[in-house]
Amino acid sequence: MSTITKTVLRSDEFSCPSCVSKIEAKLADLPGVVSAQVHFTTGRIEVEHVADETTVDDLVSAVDQVGYLAVPQAF
C-alpha cells in the first residue's frame, strides 16, 4: 500500500504563462505523480504523488530542470 502525499512548492520565477504547461508535463512524467497543477498567478505548484516513488527533492529538481527554482512549503 502506498499513500498519496500532497506537496506544495512555491516559485517566484514564473514570468510567462507558457511555463505552466511545461512544468505540469515535466512533473506528470515522473513515476508516482498522480497529478500536478501549476498556478502562474500565484507561483504555486501543487503535486499529488506517492512519496516512496518520487520524493519532494525529486519534484524540486524536476522543476529546476525546466528552468525554475521552487521551494517546498508547509501550505
Next chain:
Amino acid sequence: MSKLFRSLSRNRWRTVAVSAQLIVLGGISGWMWPGNRSYPLFLVAASVVAGADIARRALADLRMRRIGIEALVSVAATGAILLGEVWEAAAVTFLFQAGATLEQVTLRRTRRALTHLVDMAPTTAIVVREGSHVEVPAAQVTSGETVLVKPGARIPVDGQVVEGRAWTDESSITGESTPVAKEPADVVYAGTVTTGGLLRVEATATGSDTTLARIIARVEEAQEAKAPAQRFIEKFGRWYTPAVAGAALIAFAVSRDAHLALTLLVIGCPGALVISIPVSIVAGIGRAAQAGILIKGGEHLETTARIDTVAFDKTGTLTTGEFQVADVVPVIDQVSADRVLALAAAVETLSEHPLAGPVVDAAQSRGSAQLEAEGFAQHAGRGVSAQVAGTSVAVGSERLMSELGVEVSPDVARILDRLTGEGKTALLVAAENRVIGVVAMADTLRDDAATGVSRLHRAGVTRLWILTGDSERVASRVATASGISEVKAGLLPEDKLAAVQELQATGLVAMVGDGVNDAPALAAADVGVAFGPGATAVAAETADVAILSGRVEAIADAIEYARATTRNLRQNVVVSIATVGLLLTGVLAGEVHMAGGMLIHQLSVLVVIVNAARLLRLGRRKTKSRTETIMEGSVPRPRDLVV
C-alpha cells in the same frame, strides 16, 4: 556542454551584464576598426552568452515535444547569425534575456502582497511536553497541546490563552495594526506577533488548519480563479504563437524573405496580452488582502467594482453586535444610579446569562463598589437573585418581579416602556422587595459607521439600506446615527432574501452581514460581503467578499480597490492589444525589424507589469497616517456610542 549552459544561465543578471559588455566592445571595435573581424566575433559571443539560457529552455521544451517562445527566439537568433546579421542576433538575445529578468523581478513585486502573508507563517513552536519545553516545527504541534509564546515572538498556532497577558498585532489577519489586549480565555491567531508578556496558549488549530493558512489558501484560490475575459485571452494566446510561427513559414515560402520570417518569429510571444489580466488581479487581490479584505476572485472583483446599492444587516455590521449598558435609571430618591448598578453587578457576577457580562463590565468601568453576593438563585428566562451584604436583591424582567411579589409602579412601567421603545433591553433591579432602579442595555454603533457610510456615498453607491430583524425603532436610530435613509425592519431571514431580490431589480446589490441567518441573502446578492472578525464560517463561505477587520470603511475600501483593479486591468489589455497590432503592422510594412520588435515587445510586457504593481501602493499613505495618529495617541478613543 549542458553544464556550461547551466553555469552561464544560472545568474541571469550576470548573463545580461556580460552580453551587454560584449555588445559595447563589439560596437567600439566596429567603429575604431571598421571591417575588422573582431566586431562580428564580439557580437556572436554576446549572442551566445545571452542565448545559452534561451537555448537550454528551448531544448527542454523540444524534449517534451513543445515549441515555446524560447525555441522561436533561438531559431531567429541562429538564423540571423547565419544571414550575417550579428548585430540583430546579439540585440534580440540580449533584449529577450534582459526583459525576462526584469519581468521576473517586477512580477515578484506584484505577488509581494501574498509573499508577505506567507512569510508571516510561523516556523517553530515551543511546546510544553511532559513538563519540559521542546522546540518543534509549528505544523507538528497537535491541538490540545500548550505552547509557550515569548514577548516579541510570532504565535505558532491558533489557540486560547490559558495563562499570561500580552498585546498582539493582528494585522496579518485583520489588516488592523492597533494592538489587541489578550488575557486568559482570549483567542489568538497563528502568525500574529505578541508584545509585553509571556503567554501560554492551548492550541486549537495548527499548520494548514490555522486561520492564517486558510486566509492564504483563500487568497490564492481567488488569485488563481480566472476572470471571464482572462479565459478568452488565454485561448487567444494559445493560438497566437503557433499562428505566428506558421505565418513566418508562409512568409518565407512566399517571399523568400528570411529576414521578415525571422522577425515574425521574434514577435511570436503574446507576452503582454496573456499576463495583462492576471498581473492586475494578483496585485489587486493581494493589496486588498493586506487590508484584511478577501475578494474571492477576478469575477467578484469585476462585480464589486460596479456596485451601486449596499444593504446592511444592522447587527454586527453597523453595530458591534455586543450589548452594553446604556442607561441606569434610579427610581427611588435615596438610592443612587451607582448603587443600583453595584447591586445588580454583584448578583450578575455569578450568572452566565449573555446580559450579565455587560452589567458587570459597566459596574467595573464606572468604578462602582464591588460587593459580594451569596445564596445565588437563577430564575430561568426571568432573572437572577441573591443576598448582597444582607440585602435580598433581584435582577430581571417584570415577570420575575411579579413572581417575587415586588410591585412595579406606573412610574417604573413608563420608564420601562420608554426604554424598550428605544429598542433597549431593560432589567429591573429590586432590593428588599422594592424596585430601586432600571438598567437598560443596547447594541453599540461602530466608531466608523458614519464615516464608512459617507465614504460609500462618495464611492458612488447611490442607495444604502438597512435590512434587519430588529424593530423599526432600533433600526431607524441606527440608520440616523450612521446616515442611512432607507430601512426595512422586522424581517425574517427569508424576508431579507426577498428584499435583496427586490433591490436587484433596479441595481447591483452588495449585501453586508455577519451571521448564519444572513446566508441566503448573502448568497442571493450580486456581491455577498461577510463582515467582521465575528463573521461566522457559513457567512464567510457563502460570501464573495470577506472583511476581517470590522471596519465599516473597509467596505468602501473594497469597492475602491475593485474599481482601481478593473481600471488597471483594462489599461493593460488596451496596451497589450495595441502592441500586438502595432508590431504586426510594423513588421508586415517592413518598418519593424528583429531588434526593434523584441524591444517593443519586452517594453510592453514591462509596462503591463509595472502598471499592475502600482495597485500595491493604493491607499498606502492613508493607512500610514492612521497608524501614526494612533501611535501618537492624539486620537482619544471615542466614547462608545450606544444606540
